[in-house]
Amino acid sequence: MDCFLLQGGRRLKGEIRVSGAKNAILPIMAASLLTRGECIIWDAPDIKDVATMAQILTSLGAKVWVGVDARTGLRYVRILADSLRSHEVSPKLMGEMRSSIVLMGALLGRLGKFRVYRPGGCPIGLRPINFHINGLARLGVRLSVKHGFIHGEAPRLVGQEIHLDFPSVTTTENLMMAAAYAEGTTVIRNAAREPEVVDLGNFLNSLGARVTGAGLDTIRVTGVRELGGTEHTVIPDRIEAGTYLVAAAVTGGELTVTNVIPEHLEAVTAKLREAGVPLEVGRGHIRVLPGTRLRPVDFKTLPYPGFPTDMQPQVMAMMCFAKGTSLITENIFESRFGHAEALVRMGASVEIVNKMAVVRGEGSLTGAWVKATDLRAGAGLVVAGLGAEGMTVIEDVAHIDRGYERMDEKLSSVGADIKRVRM
Ligand code: EPU
Numbered sequence: 001m002d003c004f005l006l007q008g009g010r011r012l013k014g015e016i017r018v019s020g021a022k023n024a025i026l027p028i029m030a031a032s033l034l035t036r037g038e039c040i041i042w043d044a045p046d047i048k049d050v051a052t053m054a055q056i057l058t059s060l061g062a063k064v065w066v067g068v069d070a071r072t073g074l075r076y077v078r079i080l081a082d083s084l085r086s087h088e089v090s091p092k093l094m095g096e097m098r099s100s101i102v103l104m105g106a107l108l109g110r111l112g113k114f115r116v117y118r119p120g121g122c123p124i125g126l127r128p129i130n131f132h133i134n135g136l137a138r139l140g141v142r143l144s145v146k147h148g149f150i151h152g153e154a155p156r157l158v159g160q161e162i163h164l165d166f167p168s169v170t171t172t173e174n175l176m177m178a179a180a181y182a183e184g185t186t187v188i189r190n191a192a193r194e195p196e197v198v199d200l201g202n203f204l205n206s207l208g209a210r211v212t213g214a215g216l217d218t219i220r221v222t223g224v225r226e227l228g229g230t231e232h233t234v235i236p237d238r239i240e241a242g243t244y245l246v247a248a249a250v251t252g253g254e255l256t257v258t259n260v261i262p263e264h265l266e267a268v269t270a271k272l273r274e275a276g277v278p279l280e281v282g283r284g285h286i287r288v289l290p291g292t293r294l295r296p297v298d299f300k301t302l303p304y305p306g307f308p309t310d311m312q313p314q315v316m317a318m319m320c321f322a323k324g325t326s327l328i329t330e331n332i333f334e335s336r337f338g339h340a341e342a343l344v345r346m347g348a349s350v351e352i353v354n355k356m357a358v359v360r361g362e363g364s365l366t367g368a369w370v371k372a373t374d375l376r377a378g379a380g381l382v383v384a385g386l387g388a389e390g391m392t393v394i395e396d397v398a399h400i401d402r403g404y405e406r407m408d409e410k411l412s413s414v415g416a417d418i419k420r421v422r423m
Helices: 022-034 048-059 091-095 097-111 131-138 171-178 197-205 236-252 264-273 309-320 340-346 375-387 409-410
Strands: 002-006 012-017 038-042 063-068 075-080 115-118 142-146 149-153 161-163 185-189 208-210 218-222 229-232 252-258 279-282 284-286 323-328 350-353 356-362 369-371 391-395 417-422
Touching: 002 375, 012 131, 012 142, 022 038, 022 048, 022 097, 022 171, 022 197, 022 236, 038 149, 038 350, 048 091, 048 097, 063 350, 075 375, 091 115, 091 218, 091 417, 097 115, 097 131, 097 171, 131 161, 142 197, 142 218, 142 279, 161 409, 171 185, 171 197, 171 218, 171 369, 197 208, 197 229, 197 340, 236 284, 236 369, 236 375, 236 409, 264 279, 264 284, 309 356, 309 375, 340 350, 340 369, 340 375, 375 417, 409 417
Parallel strands: 012 252, 038 229, 161 185, 369 391
Antiparallel strands: 002 391, 002 417, 038 075, 063 075, 115 149, 142 149, 185 218, 208 218, 252 284, 279 284, 323 356, 350 356
């Protein structure tokens, strides 16, 4: 098991380049199955989930190459799904990554059928799939969910009006993919508006699909007969960017985060400013200026453009370094306070009342031996460890590696005392 050893209290100083977005590239890689043409996806992050998705695509018969462009240094994934041999994803591969759920829409679009295994319980919540099932059923897919397997088949997909009960990100993405070849127009109402949905829409359009409205609450997809190949650069990871901004703030550092689209981070930067973090926002970068004086803030997680649930653990960790009470309401996932126990072990005062965490910040934390229970909880603990007095050991950083490209190396390069050890 890999662990991080963190000596807190070092000011971060310098520049970190943000990688391509995990939650954008995973559905885009799945969407590459829709076409026989070659897809090159640039700025592919070097993270475990991308490797898992590549393995899944290969298991279905696609050819996948990963490389680095010698001139630009940019990493790419090249996918050629000219012939597929299977519509079934093994339970083992499905279990490695919950986001493999986006394969349903892609396989339906391409092959008219899929069989996937529903990944087990996840520490951030139950994560039901009823919206996916109901939406696909509206398009004419016959579905069965038995013994943990989800099987779907549609001799013909027909465009329909679909109203989502909640603007679910991967449901919106599944429906966009399934509708790409459907007869007529599919209208997705109350669609997710996340930038990753927009990136998928742009990718699909660059293949020749007809998607309009991505980024708005109504998305229309008019089916086409054929899709071709493309080259596409994935958007920068707004959550990785936000994580490093928060990390700099708790150390009183001065850090420039580059390769960002600042508009994607407006909810986060507004909250950081309110919390006393001085920021300079440029065209492709955000800088934490020296002079952070943290004060408590309240926030609620919401679908985009609200405050992202994927930044909640990191900002909760930051609030432990402010003096005073912060009220944090988690509206997206019912069990996304897994990091609170570890923060308490580090000296925080956190009380959980239903969807709300009451953080009574005392201005400091002390290093302790803690465990990353999921990806963003792990990121929150890294933030806590960077600001804490003394040594923090974070166990099980495989969770962090799923979604952050070499976080330890990026943080070391700006002055953090962080080491990866195998225990
Ligand atoms: N939901 C249902 N039924 C469904 C689908 C969702 O009740 O069929 C509920 C969920 O339980 C949750 C809410 O709807 O309460 C929203 O979930 P959503 O479907 O939007 O989440 P997701 O698509 O499964 C994506 C990201 C998550 C991110 C959420 C919210 C990907 C691959 N994953 O998940 O990313 O937290 O949107 O923004 O895009 C992460 O990166 O750490 C991560 C968990």
